[in-house]
Amino acid sequence: MTLIETILSVGFVAQALRVTVPYALAALGGTLAERAGVVSLALEGMLLFGAFTATLGSALGGPALGALCGIVGGLLVAAVYELIVVRWRADQVVCAIAINLLVLGLTRTLLVLVWGSASSSPRVPGLGSTGTWAFVAAAAVLALALSELVRRTPWGLRLRAAGERPDALASLGVDVERVRWGAVLASGALAGLGGAWLALDVGGFSDAMSSGRGYIALAAVVSGKWRPLGATAACLLFGVAGALELNLQAEATSLPRELVQMLPYVVTLIAVSSVARGARAPSALGQPLG
Amino acid sequence: MGKRRLAVLALLVLANAALIMWGQFCVGAGVGVRSGGTRGTTAPRVVDAPVSAGPSVGAGVRPRAVRVGLVFDVGGLGDKSFNDLAHAGLLRAEAELGIEFRYIEPGDGADRESALRLLAAEGYDLVFGVGFIFTDDMRAVAARFPKTHFATIDYAVTPGQSAPPANLLGLRFREHEGAFLVGAAAGLVTKTRKIGFVGGMQIPLIRKFEAGFAAGVAQVCPACEVLGAYAGTEPKAFADPTMGKELALAQIARGVDVIFHASGKTGAGVFAAARETGRLVIGVDADQFDEAPCCVLTSMVKRVDVAVLETVRAVARGDFAGGVRELGLAEDGVGWVYDERNRARVGESVRAEVEALRQRIASGELVVPSE
Numbered sequence: 042m043t044l045i046e047t048i049l050s051v052g053f054v055a056q057a058l059r060v061t062v063p064y065a066l067a068a069l070g071g072t073l074a075e076r077a078g079v080v081s082l083a084l085e086g087m088l089l090f091g092a093f094t095a096t097l098g099s100a101l102g103g104p105a106l107g108a109l110c111g112i113v114g115g116l117l118v119a120a121v122y123e124l125i126v127v128r129w130r131a132d133q134v135v136c137a138i139a140i141n142l143l144v145l146g147l148t149r150t151l152l153v154l155v156w157g158s159a160s161s162s163p164r165v166p167g168l169g170s171t172g173t174w175a176f177v178a179a180a181a182v183l184a185l186a187l188s189e190l191v192r193r194t195p196w197g198l199r200l201r202a203a204g205e206r207p208d209a210l211a212s213l214g215v216d217v218e219r220v221r222w223g224a225v226l227a228s229g230a231l232a233g234l235g236g237a238w239l240a241l242d243v244g245g246f247s248d249a250m251s252s253g254r255g256y257i258a259l260a261a262v263v264s265g266k267w268r269p270l271g272a273t274a275a276c277l278l279f280g281v282a283g284a285l286e287l288n289l290q291a292e293a294t295s296l297p298r299e300l301v302q303m304l305p306y307v308v309t310l311i312a313v314s315s316v317a318r319g320a321r322a323p324s325a326l327g328q329p330l331g
Numbered sequence: 332m333g334k335r336r337l338a339v340l341a342l343l344v345l346a347n348a349a350l351i352m353w354g355q356f357c358v359g360a361g362v363g364v365r366s367g368g369t370r371g372t373t374a375p376r377v378v379d380a381p382v383s384a385g386p387s388v389g390a391g392v393r394p395r396a397v398r399v400g401l402v403f404d405v406g407g408l409g410d411k412s413f414n415d416l417a418h419a420g421l422l423r424a425e426a427e428l429g430i431e432f433r434y435i436e437p438g439d440g441a442d443r444e445s446a447l448r449l450l451a452a453e454g455y456d457l458v459f460g461v462g463f464i465f466t467d468d469m470r471a472v473a474a475r476f477p478k479t480h481f482a483t484i485d486y487a488v489t490p491g492q493s494a495p496p497a498n499l500l501g502l503r504f505r506e507h508e509g510a511f512l513v514g515a516a517a518g519l520v521t522k523t524r525k526i527g528f529v530g531g532m533q534i535p536l537i538r539k540f541e542a543g544f545a546a547g548v549a550q551v552c553p554a555c556e557v558l559g560a561y562a563g564t565e566p567k568a569f570a571d572p573t574m575g576k577e578l579a580l581a582q583i584a585r586g587v588d589v590i591f592h593a594s595g596k597t598g599a600g601v602f603a604a605a606r607e608t609g610r611l612v613i614g615v616d617a618d619q620f621d622e623a624p625c626c627v628l629t630s631m632v633k634r635v636d637v638a639v640l641e642t643v644r645a646v647a648r649g650d651f652a653g654g655v656r657e658l659g660l661a662e663d664g665v666g667w668v669y670d671e672r673n674r675a676r677v678g679e680s681v682r683a684e685v686e687a688l689r690q691r692i693a694s695g696e697l698v699v700p701s702e
Contacts, residue, residue: 050584052584056577056580056581059577060577063573153407153409156409157409158409158410158411159406159407159408159409159410159414159436160406160407160409160410160411160412160596161410161411161596161599164622167603167607239572239573242573242576242603243572243573243575243576243599243600243603244599244603244606245572245599245603247570247572247596247599248406248570248596249567249570250570250571250572250573250596252567252570252571252573252574253567283577284577284581287560287577287578287581288581290559290560290561290578290581291527291558291560291578291581291582291584291585292585298533298560298561299533299564302533302561302563302564
């Protein structure tokens with residue numbers, strides 16, 4: 042098989058889509074939160090906790106319940122984050138990092154408490170091919186729906202206003218805090234679903250399994266210019282680069298492995314610095330409400 | 332305006348306090364609750380224990396239990412691998428020699444050295460550090476406590492660095508020898524003549540596995556092709572099952588029908604790929620049969636338990652010697668799994684051939700390349 046044949050094969054496309062799914066779900070969530078003016082550095086923690094609760098759910102009642110529990114797990118982390126940064130108006134970057142560290146320690150502790158292992162859970166029912174495609178389809182539908190929602194609905198207008206001119210929005214009598222609450226909760230649900238994918242795809246939880254995907258998703262939010270479809274496209278680009286990396290490694294080419302492994306990150310860097318060059322962050326991003 | 336700033340400041344302080352408390356909770360969970368057992372103190376077999384509690388550390392055999400302290404690697408107890416094997420070694424030593432032991436599970440990073448220091452200061456006769464990451468801390472602490480015995484599992488030898496202090500034993504495994512055996516097993520059972528290797532982080536330690544494995548395959552099946560892939564170049568490459576699964580699937584798409592992984596938790600994804608596609612997979616460090624009962628051919632085992640037990644025995648006998656010691660097939664430090672669970676899958680002829688190779692390596696007739 043030559044590399045060109047590989048890239049054109051169904052298997053490669055499927056692999057690229059699978060790699061994309063968790064990034065895309067997290068990045069969609071990140072887009073919503075950031076458009077409302079809340080920094081979404083906590084995506085990493087939401088992914089990880091979603092993966093943990095999804096594993097619990099799947100152990101109790103199968104992958105569907107697992108996916109649901111993943112959403113709930115993401116919501117829980119989002120609620121805590123939100124309480125601290127939206128309600129209590131603390132510094133968003135500092136608190137997001139704190140949340141990520143907290144989730145890392147918490148999942149480790151819970152892993153020991155629930156399953157008596159410091160490294161991984163026992164096997165739980167995974168997705169299977171139907172579930173895999175359901176996730177891919179869900180990510181695609183969500184990307185389209187959220188794009189419409191942000192661009193064309195009153196809710197979307199309020200969301201954008203909360204991130205651009207929260208004072209103006211407040212002067213119209215809209216409760217900005219509530220808008221931000223909604224956006225962050227939605228981001229938690231989406232990232233939690235992305236976490237559920239991570240766990241259900243391999244049929245179990247292992248310590249720190251989100252592996253920095255939340256940060257890459259945040260980079261996708263920026264390169265996608267804070268638009269749902271843009272962020273999804275950035276994730277897809279990253280997914281294709283990732284799948285290319287996997288296949289170049291399997292191909293046993295003469296290229297040095299280190300070079301091949303850099304590929305997805307180089308692509309991300311180029312995307313952020315070229316495509317997103319003209320992009321402007323929401324003006325009130327990261328600013329607590331007055 | 333002033334009120335809001337005050338609120339933010341208060342919150343930051345609160346968040347900080349929460350973080351610090353969280354940190355202490357983690358350390359506490361490691362040192363206090365879960366390590367709690369200085370086991371053996373109440374056991375009847377500890378006879379003749381001197382009443383004086385003074386740390387009488389010495390090389391000679393004394394009529395009292397040897398006290399052993401152990402600090403786990405980051406994964407901690409319950410990792411179903413490395414750390415659990417070290418723990419198993421302690422339990423065997425307890426049953427056999429009536430030792431007292433205590434272990435500490437450090438959180439990430441800097442607690443490691445303080446944990447070692449704590450055990451040494453409390454007068455333990457022998458202090459273990461499990462994992463290559465301990466190498467530098469061990470050297471420092473061993474120099475500070477010259478009367479205590481220290482041992483590092485997976486001691487990392489840095490070119491140009493001086494030999495370890497006389498009271499420090501650096502234990503190393505010839506992983507490539509064990510990998511060679513499972514490579515031979517893979518080469519004998521493959522039908523497609525394509526075999527995969529999935530590594531975690533790209534470091535010399537993991538390359539040793541790959542080199543030995545590829546040599547084992549080539550020994551029995553010169554026409555076979557080994558496809559190698561690594562999950563990354565950072566430590567997180569050992570904890571990314573999603574990546575492991577996709578790497579394995581990319582190899583399987585190219586016709587690979589046996590995959591050996593040496594990738595820590597990333598391997599969970601390799602097992603998932605095997606379960607989905609029915610391809611064979613080879614575990615690492617411990618017997619990983621349970622990860623994919625449908626598909627595990629065998630596992631390359633690293634006898635950390637044997638290394639721990641042997642070292643404790645040496646201290647009990649009073650002939651502990653520092654330096655770097657390598658454990659390979661000849662010392663039973665590495666091996667492969669062949670038992671009632673995978674007997675049918677491996678087959679008698681493959682077993683015989685692999686065992687013959689083991690003999691030749693153990694006797695020194697056959698030398699396995701490590702890179």
